[in-house]
Amino acid sequence: MKIQTPESNKPKKELPFVLAQLHALIQNDLELTNRIILEQLDAQVELIPTLGSHLINSGGKRLRPALTLLTARMFGYTGNQHALLAAVVEFIHTATLLHDDVVDGSVTRRGSETANSVWGSKAPVLVGDFLFSRSFQVLVSHGDLRILEIVADACAVISEGEVLQLVVTNDLSTSEERYMQVVSSKTATLFSSAMQLGAVLCNRPQAEVDRVARYGLLLGQAYQVVDDALDYSATQETLGKTIGDDFQEGKITLPVIHAYEAGTEEERVFWRLCLEDTNHPEGGLQRAIQLVKDRGSLDYAMKRARELVEEAKVELLDFPASPERDTMLKLADFAVDRSY
């Protein structure tokens, strides 16, 4: 197989203020996490670190590992093991992205070509498997069965959610509840698990573990709801991936569910044509974007996301004020206010 490498790396995007604050607060922890990631990405077969680091170093926000680090710090953790767990969280996230992009045939992510665009779809499937496996090796060496349980459960729920998403693709009878089930499992579970890892590492009582887990779940739900809204409202430059991907792939997301329900019969015919028969008329995406705007479907989705993050923030209020807790509160707002 001929191995290509991407021709150039894109310039780094400037971080929004809250992320810059976050990164400043846990800079050493994030650097340690990055070192562990590079170390654990090492393998005899060079394509593994090459392909893995293509995505891992592509300017992701490191949101999920940051949650593990922040939670551990919020609970006064002073060791180094939180960075190991954060690296695992990023590995699991990366593995799911590699497989997702193959399954969806996506060509752009974070403003760069996807791994499957550069190397074809075979290598990312196998390197994703490697990242899953390496994650469990790292956790076994860490040696805490409670931690292993959290990650194994998360992986099972995530993959089940991905299969569910596949099943409901092209199905406009998908309910908002079913949609939220997909969102919770495929996205919010890892946010929630990232939080749990930090709390369990610090041996916090179950009630506190549950509270941070719930913050993570609600934050992750909001994050994905916003993501799905951005697919109909962002510009490609800010989004970092192709606008309208969900529409092209027949994914039934919240703006569509709302616009379909609120639409006229003629509009429903349009949605069915595009999303069920995947028979896209010229200008289909433009019309879809217009419809989700006109029918108030984007506003509806953003309102749902706002409700979710407000609920999320409540979960943190009983913990003593700390820079970590405050950052998590701001992160919740960022999840809704972001434009990418």
Added chain:
Amino acid sequence: MKIQTPESNKPKKELPFVLAQLHALIQNDLELTNRIILEQLDAQVELIPTLGSHLINSGGKRLRPALTLLTARMFGYTGNQHALLAAVVEFIHTATLLHDDVVDGSVTRRGSETANSVWGSKAPVLVGDFLFSRSFQVLVSHGDLRILEIVADACAVISEGEVLQLVVTNDLSTSEERYMQVVSSKTATLFSSAMQLGAVLCNRPQAEVDRVARYGLLLGQAYQVVDDALDYSATQETLGKTIGDDFQEGKITLPVIHAYEAGTEEERVFWRLCLEDTNHPEGGLQRAIQLVKDRGSLDYAMKRARELVEEAKVELLDFPASPERDTMLKLADFAVDRSY
């Protein structure tokens, strides 16, 4: 997504004598393993058990889980946990097959359509991920970190081997040593781990764990070498998958490495055309089959496989004679004598 199911299940092939003997010896254990497999395959999203059982119930030989069961029995095990570990071994095997068939674009396996032929390539990637994850959930519930380590290490080595195989595809400069490295990691590692699991479950001393592990590794190597030879010598009916798949995919296996080295310059041009440029002339497969026969390359591969199983058998000779040990000795011969 429309869910199709295969129209009919093919009639069961009659088992060769040694496999029938094996199945009789551990019938109860295999039945318990099958029950655990069905139980653990259960998920809220129906496509997961449907797709998973399509492959798991397609008449595989259950060789790898049988090795775990046999090893535990050989060491006098009387509990039920060996069946749990055997089920995990079959899950890992199934997950790798699902991903392999997607990566290779294979259409037939065990005489039936592959999962990717029936459901497309998306679902098998995700269901494979589910099987990996569920395996680790089961192992966490079992709660032995040594067992978890064996499986996590195996998964990492297997996926690394799969990536290596991808890298050396279409590369006729691949050495026999490099080929054996691919075979060891992608196939023999799981045979070896299946044996280790049985021994570690019985708390055997490390020297004994190492011995059965080495038997498994050598058996697995031989098994794959024979598999690769059969791709140029079996009939499609006995093989259960498409003859010449490796050739079509540009896989560099032992018969090819030998025939290329032993070939005339004109023959080498032919091999390069077919395997490096993947520009198959009419009758290319027939000529390749003829060449690996005429150059003694099949004989060479079978001789290597025979040497490997003889080495494998030696590893078992210091254990007291028992029906389980005897069956493993016969299994080694079967690995070479089989025609599918």
